Amino acid sequence: QNSRFTGTIPSTIGNFQQLRALYIDGTDMSGTIPTEIGELGNSLQYFDAGYSVMNGTIPSEIGRLSNLLTLELGFSDFSGEMPTTLAGCTSLTSLGISRTGINGTLADLMSFTPLTLVSLFMVGTNVTGSIPTLIGNFQQLRTINLASTALTGTIPTEIGELGNTLATMDFRETQMNGTIPTEVGRLSNLQFMELGFSDFSGQIPSTMAGCTSLTSFGFSQNRINGTLTDLMNFLPTSLVHLFLLSVMFTGTLPSSTLVNFVDLMTFNVNSNGLTGTIPSEIGYLTSLTSLSIGSNQLSGSLPTEVGRLGEMRTLYLGQNMLNGSLPVELLELTSMEVLSAHDNNFTGNPAFLRELPSLVFLTLYENNFDSVNEICQGSNFTEFAANECNNTVYECSCCTHCCILPEATTCPALPL
Numbered sequence: 001q002n003s004r005f006t007g008t009i010p011s012t013i014g015n016f017q018q019l020r021a022l023y024i025d026g027t028d029m030s031g032t033i034p035t036e037i038g039e040l041g042n043s044l045q046y047f048d049a050g051y052s053v054m055n056g057t058i059p060s061e062i063g064r065l066s067n068l069l070t071l072e073l074g075f076s077d078f079s080g081e082m083p084t085t086l087a088g089c090t091s092l093t094s095l096g097i098s099r100t101g102i103n104g105t106l107a108d109l110m111s112f113t114p115l116t117l118v119s120l121f122m123v124g125t126n127v128t129g130s131i132p133t134l135i136g137n138f139q140q141l142r143t144i145n146l147a148s149t150a151l152t153g154t155i156p157t158e159i160g161e162l163g164n165t166l167a168t169m170d171f172r173e174t175q176m177n178g179t180i181p182t183e184v185g186r187l188s189n190l191q192f193m194e195l196g197f198s199d200f201s202g203q204i205p206s207t208m209a210g211c212t213s214l215t216s217f218g219f220s221q222n223r224i225n226g227t228l229t230d231l232m233n234f235l236p237t238s239l240v241h242l243f244l245l246s247v248m249f250t251g252t253l254p255s256s257t258l259v260n261f262v263d264l265m266t267f268n269v270n271s272n273g274l275t276g277t278i279p280s281e282i283g284y285l286t287s288l289t290s291l292s293i294g295s296n297q298l299s300g301s302l303p304t305e306v307g308r309l310g311e312m313r314t315l316y317l318g319q320n321m322l323n324g325s326l327p328v329e330l331l332e333l334t335s336m337e338v339l340s341a342h343d344n345n346f347t348g349n350p351a352f353l354r355e356l357p358s359l360v361f362l363t364l365y366e367n368n369f370d371s372v373n374e375i376c377q378g379s380n381f382t383e384f385a386a387n388e389c390n391n392t393v394y395e396c397s398c399c400t401h402c403c404i405l406p407e408a409t410t411c412p413a414l415p416l
Helices: 011-015 035-040 060-064 084-088 106-112 133-137 157-162 182-186 206-210 228-234 280-284 304-308 328-332 350-355 372-376
Strands: 021-023 046-048 070-072 077-081 094-096 101-103 119-121 143-145 168-170 192-194 216-218 241-243 266-268 290-292 314-316 321-325 338-340 345-348 361-363 383-385
Touching: 011 035, 035 060, 060 084, 084 106, 106 133, 133 157, 157 182, 182 206, 206 228, 280 304, 304 328, 328 350, 350 372
Parallel strands: 021 046, 046 070, 070 094, 077 101, 094 119, 119 143, 143 168, 168 192, 192 216, 216 241, 241 266, 266 290, 290 314, 314 338, 321 345, 338 361, 361 383
Antiparallel strands: none
């Protein structure tokens, strides 16, 4: 494991009748899995050939490993379809084939996968088709990760049958579509749900209130109906991470419900159609480390209560219609590393920001600030953008990036 071993698995592997675990992950082992692996049917429990350069198809003899608990083949060069004899691995609890060339349809694969399965990892494979309704039969399933595949179709209502077990569901970066079934609310043990960058649409069902263990929810870049206020009225307050980038939300940032999400660390609603002001109740979210509310239509001033967010590391406010001076209470955010305030109507002198001990990334361009150059005196910034460099707006000796406007509304070299 994680060594520089080379060569192939020899056919003599079948002679090791007491072998319980074979870990060759992270090595330079190549070649195929020999058919003699099946001779270890009475003993082998753990087989990990992930992160190697092994290749070829999975031999049908794998199905003779009736005591096998873990089969990890991910991030290697295996190809072809999984053999139907996998049904013989009647003790299997974890199957990993991520980032391999393994193909076929998910329905076929799950039709012969043992129902003992607890974890299924298929990230970035060539498996196609849709999630079959028989998923409800996998009563031990805790983790299913189908991210970055070409899967299509909808989430079957039978997903709700996994209410007592499913903890992680990752369907991001697929071609899946349709609405989220109301039955998802039966997943009371679900902790991680990621559906972003797919083609889901419609409303997120209010039954999600039943996902009382949910800590991370991602739905970015889908097509959603409704308002952020409506959604946060029924999302579990157990949330720690919420990703809703570019889902065409309208309405305002909810003030009355925000105060309930005291464990929230990541709140990303960038690139929506949100209007109104930033509510002072934002100050109740004292666990926040990342607040991203840029590229909306928010107006008004940045409330002084933002100074209560002592854990904040990244604050994205850019491309709104915010005005007034940046509050000096920002100096309370001693852990803040990134502040993006560009493309607003801010005024005043931001020179006090140089006193923030952790700040290394700052964007101020396209505002109405005074005396921006004062911020450069004794600052720690490694990346600072205040200028429109083809028509200098600010005198700025420490600016590191040019933002050529109006051709580009952001600095193309900045990780915004």
